Amino acid sequence: xxxxxxxxxxxxxxxxxxxxxxxxxxxxxxxxxxxxxxxxxxxxxxxxxxxxxxxxxxxxxxxxxxxxxxxxxxxxxxxxxxxxxxxxxxxxxxxxxxxxxxxxxxxxxxxxxxxxxxxxxxxxxxxxxxxxxxxxxxxxxxxxxxxxxxxxxxxxxxxxxxxxxxxxxxxxxxxxxxxxxxxxxxxxxxxxxxxx
Amino acid sequence: xxxxxxxxxxxxxxxxxxxxxxxxxxxxxxxxxxxxxxxxxxxxxxxxxxxxxxxxxxxxxxxxxxxxxxxxxxxxxxxxxxxxxxxxxxxxxxxxxxxxxxxxxxxxxxxxxxxxxxxxxxxxxxxxxxxxxxxxxxxxxxxxxxxxxxxxxxxxxxxxxxxxxxxxxxxxxxxxxxxx
Numbered sequence: 001x002x003x004x005x006x007x008x009x010x011x012x013x014x015x016x017x018x019x020x021x022x023x024x025x026x027x028x029x030x031x032x033x034x035x036x037x038x039x040x041x042x043x044x045x046x047x048x049x050x051x052x053x054x055x056x057x058x059x060x061x062x063x064x065x066x067x068x069x070x071x072x073x074x075x076x077x078x079x080x081x082x083x084x085x086x087x088x089x090x091x092x093x094x095x096x097x098x099x100x101x102x103x104x105x106x107x108x109x110x111x112x113x114x115x116x117x118x119x120x121x122x123x124x125x126x127x128x129x130x131x132x133x134x135x136x137x138x139x140x141x142x143x144x145x146x147x148x149x150x151x152x153x154x155x156x157x158x159x160x161x162x163x164x165x166x167x168x169x170x171x172x173x174x175x176x177x178x179x180x181x182x183x184x185x186x187x188x189x190x191x192x193x194x195x196x
Numbered sequence: 197x198x199x200x201x202x203x204x205x206x207x208x209x210x211x212x213x214x215x216x217x218x219x220x221x222x223x224x225x226x227x228x229x230x231x232x233x234x235x236x237x238x239x240x241x242x243x244x245x246x247x248x249x250x251x252x253x254x255x256x257x258x259x260x261x262x263x264x265x266x267x268x269x270x271x272x273x274x275x276x277x278x279x280x281x282x283x284x285x286x287x288x289x290x291x292x293x294x295x296x297x298x299x300x301x302x303x304x305x306x307x308x309x310x311x312x313x314x315x316x317x318x319x320x321x322x323x324x325x326x327x328x329x330x331x332x333x334x335x336x337x338x339x340x341x342x343x344x345x346x347x348x349x350x351x352x353x354x355x356x357x358x359x360x361x362x363x364x365x366x367x368x369x370x371x372x373x374x375x376x
Contacts (some may be wrong), residue, residue, distance in 0.1 A: 001282070026266070034228070034251075046269055047245045047355065049293055050288075050291050050292065050295070051288070051289055051292035053258070053260065054258070054259075054261070054265075054289055054292060055262075057259045057262035057266065058262045058263070058266035058269070058292075059266060060252070060262075060263055060266060061227060061264060061265065061266025061267035061268075061269070061272075062229055062266035062267070062269050062270040063266075063270075064252075064263075064266075064267065064270070064272070065226070065227070065266070065267045065268075065269070065270025065271055065272035066270040066271070083259075083262075085254075085255030085256050086255070086259050089254050089255055089259050092253060093250075093252050108249065119241075163281035167263075180292075180295045180296035180297075181296060181297050184268075184296050184298065185270050188269060188271065189267075192271075196358070196359045
């Protein structure tokens with residue numbers, strides 16, 4: 001698909017999360033972490049500043065530990081491409097409460113906007129489908145993101161992966177804490193676990 | 197929940213995998229992930245048939261490091277099984293465990309160090325302990341069955357009670373020579 005995406009990533013994430021309720025969110029390094037923070041800091045957010053390729057799999061471990069909560073891995077195309085084998089692992093694990101949403105600008109935005117694979121024919125949703133995901137989809141407008149937000153609030157019998165095609169631009173950074181111990185302990189306290 | 201009891205009739209020397217299973221169950225491990233190794237096969241079977249433990253087969257070992265961090269965020273303890281060649285795949289992902297002070301227990305069967313037939317196993321074998329230590333993990337080793345069982349028990353306490361990142365290397369001499 002070569003059509004130029006026009007969607008603003010911050011607007012898309014704001015619509016996606018406007019009624020998140022008790023959804024737990026893990027964000028991939030770079031822009032998705034800034035996007036997640038920009039719509040409001042939350043104790044149920046775990047922001048990555050590294051560990052590239054790990055967002056969806058942190059989501060898997062979390063989803064398996066908290067089967068009654070919805071877990072969202074919010075990441076970028078470059079981050080998910082690095083963790084592409086993880087889609088096979090998640091497909092086999094088949095969690096019923098894990099959604100992966102890829103904010104796809106088809107570029108490595110943090111390092112100078114070099115073109116990534118997703119603008120050159122690689123389709124993450126097709127890979128997820130081949131890994132046995134329960135639902136997949138690609139959206140390009142705010143109205144479609146709104147429908148996606150409604151869809152992911154509904155129960156399903158396996159993991160889902162959705163791509164939101166967005167304009168390749170770097171909006172002003174919105175920086176959460178880089179102290180992973182603090183964010184970890186805050187997250188666990190949100191779920192009722194004491195710090196060690 | 198299962199609470200396997202030690203079997204007084206089986207000595208650790210010939211049944212260390214079931215001793216490790218008993219210890220990890222006693223430590224309340226609820227998730228196990230692995231890239232297979234022949235030396236881990238019995239432990240993989242024991243966990244895979246345990247309804248109280250969620251088991252994930254991985255495409256690459258670093259996935260298990262991320263899963264373990266996610267499990268802890270959600271209140272569960274996780275263990276990751278791999279062979280020494282897989283340690284190299286984990287290095288950058290171990291930044292997550294190190295900088296977030298996530299409890300981490302990795303059990304690593306060693307290849308390339310004792311009666312090894314395959315020379316391709318040797319370079320990563322040599323790099324296993326130094327690379328783990330360079331990224332900030334505590335590395336422990338078991339060379340005999342008795343020593344290994346005690347070491348894993350200690351490592352589990354360090355990881356899950358003291359928020360440490362620990363790899364236990366299982367000597368190839370203990371696993372035995374691979375038959376070709």
